[in-house]
Amino acid sequence: MSQQTFDYVVVGAGAAGCVIASRLSEDAKTSVCLLEAGPPDHSVLIRAPAGVVAMVPTRLNNYAYETVPQHGLGGRRGYQPRGKVLGGSSSINAMLYVRGHRWDYDHWAELGNAGWSYDEVLPFFRRSENNERFGPDGFHGRGGPLNVADLRSPSPINQAFLLAAANQGISRNEDYNGAEQFGSFHYQVTQKNGERCSVASAYLTPHRSRPNLHVETGTVASRICFDEGRAVGVEFLKGGQLRAIRARREVIVCGGTFGSPQLLMLSGIGPAHALQRHGIPVLHDLPGVGQNLQDHIDYVQAWLARSNTPTFGVSLRGIGRIAKALFEWRRHRTGLITSPFAESGAFARSRSDVAVPDLQLIFAVAIVDDHARKMHLGHGFSCHVSVLRPKSRGSVTLASRDPRSAPVIDPAFFSHPDDMALMLKGAHLMQSILGDHALAPYRGRRMLYPVRPSDEAHLEADIRQRSDSQYHPVGTCKMGPVHDTGAVVDAKLRVHGVSGLRVADASIMPTLVGGNTSAPAVMIGEKAAAMIRTGGA
Known part of the structure; x- marks a missing residue:
């Protein structure tokens, strides 16, 4: 590096980290270094939205973590893809732009986190x-870095799904991020001119020429350095060598729900007994680090489609369609390659007396089995249903002192019985929609279904056999007041018990929001940068 000391060192170039580095470097007098373990985001698989199917199931730009065996999933290990590249998971996800419900943020404020109510975020x-x-209006913006758009070439089968949802009581909603979340809709996506608009391409790429912004890829942070209880720098591995960089003002950890608690614990901040088990000197005994893990548990059902249904699939016809679509995308940035597979969906209530939607549906124009790691001949469509605010709580702990080792991830899926009860209601609703007459022209043979769909025991067994993460882990560096023994950061995202150190990413969420977590992580980055720039308070 040409410079070894910066005002701010940001660890992790995911959704929040890219935002913070970009916003802080808007001040030409402020120097920022952004460290990222993964490579640059130059791959065409990142730019092409349909490239998600090549990255999520594999280790391409992906940590591809596994959980410990899950009792609630019949002893199976869950799969946890996370982005390992500039842009983090925003470079490999399905790009769905979802904020969550007003209630989620008002609840954070009620838990003692001043400044985090819906009106404030x-x-x-x-x-x-x-x-x-949309916008500019009371709910949406124009002119911001992150481009949000309608899908360019959605499949006509989505209209049948939306009609089926309406027939089952879930009316059409044109703006699920607006005044009302409940309803069915085409998802908006973080896409621009037919290409993925990751947070890296939105916030970093246009500003890489700033002399005060240094981006270092291929760096694995190993420890935060402290001087008398204040964070003053970061040690990291690059090319097999241990190096260090200093921070004059602050170190900001943006490693995500798995990476951030891992780095804190490697640095001596966390539950004392867990650190001592690995021979790590305890700088500050902070029991909440790595606890409070929450994730959306997700269940999929799928059907084969009738011939000529406009969906993705494995067949000679499908190969021909993809070849043609690649040519169309290269020339016009339209067609199948602009699809993230997940194209429409709904937010639903499990009962009429539920005030806030507690179930999310995602309709995909392909057969999705085991995170697309299991392929099937033929064409089809799938639907996911997720429990939006699970009561199960898990943890992230250290496997070793080696920062290159994956952490131990235990979401504890279905450890709270209410989560299974709600999932069963969601599964019945999904079956009603997929079996509705509106989808009859497209429906072929059932594929991923319980043996007896109407039998509760068979349905629960199928859920335990095939459900897994919807890729929305949060909560392991929980935000909360100092009297909350499980809290890791305060409402300004400063780590309790030390100075000069913040965490800013989805790990700070005290509770999981009712929706996808990429857009909320961007919001957290924006809010963190604003707090830092206005005096650091």
Whole structure:
């Protein structure tokens, strides 16, 4: 590096880290170094939205973590893909732009986190956004770095899904990120001109020429350095060598729900007994580090489609369609390659007396089995249903002192019985929609289904056999007041018990939001940068 000391060192170039590094470096007098373990984001698989199917099931730009065996999943290990590249998971995900419900953020504020109510975080959502269809208005922004758009070439089968959902009581909603979340809709996506708009391409790429912004890829952070209880730098591995960089003002950890608690614990911040087990000197006994893990548990059912149904699939016809679609995408940035497979969906209530939607549906124009790691001949469609606010709580702990080792991930899926009860309601709702007459022209043979769909015991057994993460882990560096023994950071995202150190990513969420977590992570980055720039308070 040409410079070894910066004002701010940001660890992790995921959704929040890219935002923070970009926003802080807007001040030409402020120097920022952004460290990322993965490579640059140059791959065409990142730019092409359909490339998600090549990255999520594999180790391409992906940590591809596994959980410990899950009792609630019949002893299976769960799969946890996370982005390992500039942009983090925003470079490999399905790009769905979802904020969650007003209630989620008001609940954070009620838990003692001043400044995090919906009305207080909404300006940061709007600041980040350039919405091609909505705004500027009370809910949406124009002119922000992150482009939000309608799908360019959605399959006509989505209209049948939306009609089926309406027939089952879930009416059409044109803006699920607006005044009302409940309803069915085409998802908006973080896409621009037919290409993925990752947080790296939105916030970093246009500003890489700033002399005060240094981005270092291929770096594995191994320890935060402290001087008398203050964070003053970061040690990291690069090319097999241990190096260090200093921070004049702050170190900001943005390693995500798995990476951030791992780095804190490697640095001596965490539950004392867990650190001592690995011979790590205890700098500050902070029991909440790595605890409070929450994730959306997800269950999929799928059907084969009738011939000529416009869906993805494995067949000679499908190969021909993809070859033609690649040519179309290269020339016009339209067609199948602009699809993230997940194209429409719904937010639903499990009962009529539920005030806030507690189930999410995602309709995919392909057969999705085991995170697309199991392929099937033929064409089809799938639907996911997720429990939005699970009561199960898990943990992230250290496997070893080696920062290159994967952490021990235990989501404890279905450890709370209410989660299975709600999932069963969601599965029945999904079956009603997929079996609705509106989808009859497209429906072929059942594929991924319980043996007896209407039998509760068979349905629960199928859920335990095939459900897994919807890729929305949060909560392992919980935000909360100092009297909350499980809290790791305060409402300004400063780590309790030390100085000069913040955590800013999805790990700070005290509770999981009712929706996808990429857009909320961008909001957290925007809010963190604003707090730091206005005096660091």
